[in-house]
Amino acid sequence: MNQTTSSLVHGSALTGAGLMLLAGIAFAGINITVQWAGMISGLSSTTVAFWQYFLAFLFALPLVWRRGFGAMRTRRPVLHFARVMMSAAGVQIWVYALAHVPLWQAIALSITSPFFVLAGAALFLHERVTIQRVGATTFGFIGALIIIAPWSEAFSVFYCYLSPRRRFGRAPR
Numbered sequence: 001m002n003q004t005t006s007s008l009v010h011g012s013a014l015t016g017a018g019l020m021l022l023a024g025i026a027f028a029g030i031n032i033t034v035q036w037a038g039m040i041s042g043l044s045s046t047t048v049a050f051w052q053y054f055l056a057f058l059f060a061l062p063l064v065w066r067r068g069f070g071a072m073r074t075r076r077p078v079l080h081f082a083r084v085m086m087s088a089a090g091v092q093i094w095v096y097a098l099a100h101v102p103l104w105q106a107i108a109l110s111i112t113s114p115f116f117v118l119a120g121a122a123l124f125l126h127e128r129v130t131i132q133r134v135g136a137t138t139f140g141f142i143g144a145l146i147i148i149a150p151w152s153e154a155f156s157v158f159y160c161y162l163s164p165r166r167r168f169g170r171a172p173r
Helices: 003-040 045-067 077-100 103-111 113-124 131-148
Strands: none
Touching (some): 003 045, 003 077, 003 103, 045 077, 077 103, 113 131
């Protein structure tokens, strides 16, 4: 590898890391905003999800404009439609959860998703489960347990049934 190639790879890695950092900050901001809109403002999860998708649509418009609708062509439209519907349902459930569960608990529970992906891939797709995958998934699951802390006195399975105002220390109106 010569000097020019090395600096290009290094520059690309830094650019990629910077973009990932910005994406993480954006996702955190979106999650906080979604929780505020649902929990504090009292907007329905459907309304919040609509505006979230609408803003994403506005950001995607320049890309579609530049590449054209041909970029969205697929050979399996039924499977693509099913994927879109499952994704929309997932976003709706996520937005609903953020309005009823504390943000830290929702994020910690989402961290457990690799455990279920690994189990589903093994059971339904017959993928080979290696010790590395099990180890990484186990460490992630332990991290989620540390964040959730089901052994602590503050943890409650029924936490989501408390009113948002009581959770934030305000009396109901």
